[in-house]
Amino acid sequence: MSAAYIIEAEVIMPDFRRRSEGGLVERDPLGADGVRVDYGRGEEVFGEEEPAECVYRVISGVVRTSKILADGRRQISEFYLPGEVFGMETRAQHELCAEAVTDAKVFAMRRKPLMNLATTDCETARKLWAVTLHDLRRSQDHMLLLGRKSAHERLVWFLMDMAARLPADREVALPMSRQDIADYLGLTIETVSRTMTQLQEDGLIELHGCRHVVLRDRQALEIITAA
């Protein structure tokens, strides 16, 4: 890490210089340069309606994107886990806000150079498209869940999804609060809690503290999600 690199980082990412790890410039698999930035739990990465300056990739921790109505009702569109890209869902302005669910380290790339690269390099353009397509596919499943599934089905789907996406020990370590889960599944925190308890009473899962879940009867759980 040379002094020249640090200076370059300052030029590229003035806002993040302070918080980034020494401002070292690195290259993302997307082909764009950027820096690592840390966010504390609950901290906002970008806000709704904010100009879209950067595109991000989660390095560690979890980030959520959400929309909030005037009266406070919130819908979380997605949780982004390490390796996943977010912040690209709009044009000039962000249409949702992004916040750190846990302490998180993200890789931030300036949007404009990335867009420029995409106009000359088809491979980059394809990658950006693939990221958006992935989000779209998940959001279509999410719409089916929100529009047509019961609380039980929603929660089971969520737990199975988390088990598949998180590093799977014998037990799943949920990184988010009940409120986050509720706002992701279109339920209230009470319903999430009650449903979780009932799944445990039915022997489908086992709770070790509220954030550690063991999927005890995967077959039964899969039947519920398939239904």
Place this chain on the structure above:
Amino acid sequence: MSAAYIIEAEVIMPDFRRRSEGGLVERDPLGADGVRVDYGRGEEVFGEEEPAECVYRVISGVVRTSKILADGRRQISEFYLPGEVFGMETRAQHELCAEAVTDAKVFAMRRKPLMNLATTDCETARKLWAVTLHDLRRSQDHMLLLGRKSAHERLVWFLMDMAARLPADREVALPMSRQDIADYLGLTIETVSRTMTQLQEDGLIELHGCRHVVLRDRQALEIITAA
């Protein structure tokens, strides 16, 4: 329209030769060649899990894309109006099914040549991306609606959206049935009907037959959607 063109159309679009307008090959704004194909009301354009052979643009009429659960519950992700592109939401297989809501004419382009074009022409790649991004943005609004809004709010949003997207006479001519509206908004047909009636009783809209709606009090309607 020469014989050579018809033969070429047969080569490009063997499946659609029968139904297309003389098989004349044309070029879409996306840069791909294709043919016009007619579908009757309710007819399937492609099914869930079906290999994704083509990408489509609506010429006239309306097309819906949806997902269906084993027990028949259905969630419509989007209605596509003339000029809009659909069928691109997946990789090798379609993740949802597409059906004609009304008699519809669509422009069908083979997927593979379009993808090939996108690997060499960044402008095409950008256009494809823009289409997906547009769908994603709408699906994020849709998730907020399905997860957090009341039946009244959903229906008002729907009517305002339709008024904005359809050729706006003084009255909006809904192209879809109550069942389609219900499956789009995550409600039952009865709730849609009742809510529609109540909006009329409150003087916010006026129904001229079940498919023709006049938005009488736009200001009040906008307040409901903003809430």
Place this chain on the structure above:
DNA sequence: CGTCTCATTGACACCCTTCAAACGAAGTGG
């Protein structure tokens, strides 16, 4: 050990669904 935050549990209300019947518009055959 006290405080704070988050999660759980309980009682109750209500919005929406479910089930059922009536209504209406469009098409068909006599």
Place this chain on the structure above:
DNA sequence: CCACTTCGTTTGAAGGGTGTCAATGAGACG
């Protein structure tokens, strides 16, 4: 032209799944 059928829509009554409000419980931290 009119009864008849059919399909979609509207309306009604009743029930249930979630939401709301409130109190209790459980960890985390100083």
